[in-house]
Amino acid sequence: MNKHILVIPGDGIGPEVTQWGKAALEKIAEIFGHEFTFDEALMGHAAIEVTGTPLPDETLEKARKSDAILFGAIGHAKYDNDPSLKVRPEQGLLKIRKELGLYANLRPILLFDELLQASSIKPTILKGTDILFFRELTGDVYFGEKTRSEDRNTASDLMIYHKYEVERIAHKAYAAARQRRGKLCSVDKANVLESSRLWRETVQEIAKQYPDVETSHMFIDNAAMQLIKDPKQFDVVLTANLFGDILTDEASQIAGSMGMLASASVGDGTGFFEPIHGSAHDITGKDLANPLASILSAALMLEISFGLKEEAKTLVDAVDKVLKEGFRTNDIADTTTNRYKVLGTQEMGKLVIK
Amino acid sequence: MNKHILVIPGDGIGPEVTQWGKAALEKIAEIFGHEFTFDEALMGHAAIEVTGTPLPDETLEKARKSDAILFGAIGHAKYDNDPSLKVRPEQGLLKIRKELGLYANLRPILLFDELLQASSIKPTILKGTDILFFRELTGDVYFGEKTRSEDRNTASDLMIYHKYEVERIAHKAYAAARQRRGKLCSVDKANVLESSRLWRETVQEIAKQYPDVETSHMFIDNAAMQLIKDPKQFDVVLTANLFGDILTDEASQIAGSMGMLASASVGDGTGFFEPIHGSAHDITGKDLANPLASILSAALMLEISFGLKEEAKTLVDAVDKVLKEGFRTNDIADTTTNRYKVLGTQEMGKLVIK
Ligand SMILES: CC(C)[C@H](C(=O)O)[C@@H](O)C(=O)O
Ligand SMILES: CC(C)[C@H](C(=O)O)[C@@H](O)C(=O)O
Numbered sequence: 001m002n003k004h005i006l007v008i009p010g011d012g013i014g015p016e017v018t019q020w021g022k023a024a025l026e027k028i029a030e031i032f033g034h035e036f037t038f039d040e041a042l043m044g045h046a047a048i049e050v051t052g053t054p055l056p057d058e059t060l061e062k063a064r065k066s067d068a069i070l071f072g073a074i075g076h077a078k079y080d081n082d083p084s085l086k087v088r089p090e091q092g093l094l095k096i097r098k099e100l101g102l103y104a105n106l107r108p109i110l111l112f113d114e115l116l117q118a119s120s121i122k123p124t125i126l127k128g129t130d131i132l133f134f135r136e137l138t139g140d141v142y143f144g145e146k147t148r149s150e151d152r153n154t155a156s157d158l159m160i161y162h163k164y165e166v167e168r169i170a171h172k173a174y175a176a177a178r179q180r181r182g183k184l185c186s187v188d189k190a191n192v193l194e195s196s197r198l199w200r201e202t203v204q205e206i207a208k209q210y211p212d213v214e215t216s217h218m219f220i221d222n223a224a225m226q227l228i229k230d231p232k233q234f235d236v237v238l239t240a241n242l243f244g245d246i247l248t249d250e251a252s253q254i255a256g257s258m259g260m261l262a263s264a265s266v267g268d269g270t271g272f273f274e275p276i277h278g279s280a281h282d283i284t285g286k287d288l289a290n291p292l293a294s295i296l297s298a299a300l301m302l303e304i305s306f307g308l309k310e311e312a313k314t315l316v317d318a319v320d321k322v323l324k325e326g327f328r329t330n331d332i333a334d335t336t337t338n339r340y341k342v343l344g345t346q347e348m349g350k351l352v353i354k
Numbered sequence: 355m356n357k358h359i360l361v362i363p364g365d366g367i368g369p370e371v372t373q374w375g376k377a378a379l380e381k382i383a384e385i386f387g388h389e390f391t392f393d394e395a396l397m398g399h400a401a402i403e404v405t406g407t408p409l410p411d412e413t414l415e416k417a418r419k420s421d422a423i424l425f426g427a428i429g430h431a432k433y434d435n436d437p438s439l440k441v442r443p444e445q446g447l448l449k450i451r452k453e454l455g456l457y458a459n460l461r462p463i464l465l466f467d468e469l470l471q472a473s474s475i476k477p478t479i480l481k482g483t484d485i486l487f488f489r490e491l492t493g494d495v496y497f498g499e500k501t502r503s504e505d506r507n508t509a510s511d512l513m514i515y516h517k518y519e520v521e522r523i524a525h526k527a528y529a530a531a532r533q534r535r536g537k538l539c540s541v542d543k544a545n546v547l548e549s550s551r552l553w554r555e556t557v558q559e560i561a562k563q564y565p566d567v568e569t570s571h572m573f574i575d576n577a578a579m580q581l582i583k584d585p586k587q588f589d590v591v592l593t594a595n596l597f598g599d600i601l602t603d604e605a606s607q608i609a610g611s612m613g614m615l616a617s618a619s620v621g622d623g624t625g626f627f628e629p630i631h632g633s634a635h636d637i638t639g640k641d642l643a644n645p646l647a648s649i650l651s652a653a654l655m656l657e658i659s660f661g662l663k664e665e666a667k668t669l670v671d672a673v674d675k676v677l678k679e680g681f682r683t684n685d686i687a688d689t690t691t692n693r694y695k696v697l698g699t700q701e702m703g704k705l706v707i708k
Contacts, residue, residue, distance in 0.1 A: 153516060155514070246600060249575035
């Protein structure tokens with residue numbers, strides 16, 4: 001198979017980890033006899049520094065022409081500390097999601113048995129958890145109109161949904177639920193928000209087309225609680241952009257660490273694959289970042305964009321094997337025992353590739 | 355001391371639990387020689403059934419005239435299942451918060467050592483946790499303009515903040531941090547939302563007036579994760595209405611159960627005290643609800659509205675004693691052992707009063 005992949009390392013630990021996602025793809029191509037060609041492009045703070053804008057036209061063009069995109073992370077402390085800056089790294093990520101029509105963000109909570117102990121949640125609560133989040137990615141308060149009054153004392157963001165936006169991701173989530181355990185939980189705040197009421201009405205309508213799937217609705221506050229109280233109750237979770245952002249970061253604790261979770265953003269065209277972790281300025285350049293989420297993002301690309309199931313499984317198995325052998329990065333190391341061999345980003349990456 | 359207290363039992367398990375919060379106040383009055391008089395009023399579904407509106411004028415008048423309000427819970431399955439209903443129970447709670455100027459919602463995460471095992475989170479992670487949430491309560495997407503297009507296919511809610519709204523709650527939170535461990539973490543989504551950028555700028559400004567308090571800023575997605583990864587890092591957490599709703603429900607797992615958490619809403623006038631749990635239709639009328647959050651809400655009233663520290667402590671100690679003696683309601687019982695005596699709402703209430 002011939003595929004052209006765009007790599008966007010981004011900011012912070014992005015480059016360090018994406019290097020290993022890319023290496024994993026190269027290795028898979030070698031083993032299975034595919035031809036993957038690669039290009040690279042700038043986004044975020046890295047792009048602002050060079051071009052003045054967080055998503056240069058050139059990056060967008062390259063993205064449109066590629067078969068899939070592997071992305072690292074975005075964000076920089078400078079902007080976090082100065083909310084008044086107008087040009088911001090995150091605008092690059094938001095814009096590329098919108099431009100490529102990446103309306104569905106799939107975040108599987110993949111639980112490696114070996115990491116049951118790495119979580120702050122009790123292993124008995126976690127064991128057997130298998131959740132697939134569908135987070136809406138191109139609507140909500142992320143993309144609604146923003147205002148700031150002239151005296152700068154009032155600021156607003158419009159939380160807005162259109163019915164078709166809810167429908168298209170709901171169909172994707174229901175289709176996935178059918179292939180899994182046949183349960184879908186839609187999360188909203190319909191007791192307070194009008195946009196959530198539209199969300200709930202629409203999901204209730206779509207649900208009728210999937211009578212074989214068991215549908216439930218939960219308020220976001222309750223969901224944030226249930227997710228750690230009893231994660232096993234969930235199969236597919238369908239939710240809006242902002243609520244999905246919050247719930248999936250929280251859910252990363254189920255998998256032991258944010259450093260383990262990959263995500264796939266899909267929609268109208270080219271698929272976009274990235275770790276759910278952020279740019280992590282505090283550990284950038286220290287060889288401490290966990291490259292596994294990038295490698296698992298590469299696995300999602302193989303499966304979802306290219307339909308290469310066996311190839312994807314090979315990567316997941318390689319990660320599993322390394323964990324079984326007792327190797328850990330800092331974020332998933334259990335420091336109360338010395339049963340584990342703690343590795344840096346580079347060594348961990350190399351080991352999985354091997 | 356003479357005080358007039360309005361009791362609003364509300365919906366679902368509200369009446370069952372509030373009965374015990376009230377009984378606790380009566381007992382305290384008896385022991386310490388205070389004179390507490392009580393009145394009762396309707397709100398939520400209970401009020402809609404009788405008067406057609408979720409917050410009758412009579413309730414609001416009584417609320418204004420009282421020295422403090424003890425509230426139960428709000429909500430009903432009928433409305434949750436039908437998002438198109440125009441008159442909704444929650445409107446009553448939102449309106450009373452706004453009318454009484456209850457802009458600061460204090461949610462202490464009180465961790466009884468006896469309940470360390472009841473949580474889904476590991477005891478080693480929890481032990482020593484002591485967080486006080488300041489949730490803004492009369493602004494944000496809760497109160498911004500709501501729209502629905504004529505064809506009903508587009509819906510929106512305006513997420514909006516004014517600088518003075520951030521300032522007044524920030525001052526309260528900083529004052530509390532000074533009395534505690536001197537740390538304040540402000541949670542927002544300033545990398546995406548303009549209203550969060552106003553929030554962050556304003557907190558950064560106020561922070562200068564409290565150089566003795568250590569300020570940090572965290573994005574909501576990260577906070578949802580950090581809260582269960584390492585809850586001990588937090589002292590005072592200051593956040594907006596929606597983010598506070600989500601984070602405090604999540605944090606209830608730290609205390610073992612939502613059934614344990616009380617909250618105080620304060621601002622311009624009369625204080626308002628309520629459990630953070632909801633109406634819990636599924637267990638209503640089954641004698642399964644945990645009355646401890648209502649009793650602890652009464653304790654918060656004694657301390658915050660009436661300045662009666664010793665009286666408040668007497669109530670908290672009574673709860674602690676009952677837990678130490680091994681009594682539990684269903685939600686905090688550890689079903690893997692039979693070391694505990696599991697009680698219904700009524701028996702648990704009686705025991706604490708005794
Ligand atoms: C960096 C930020 C804009 C982004 C988001 O909020 O969507 C990130 O948190 C994510 O989850 O991908
Ligand atoms: C019932 C609902 C309107 C309310 C809220 O969202 O504020 C509740 O969840 C709470 O936290 O007090």
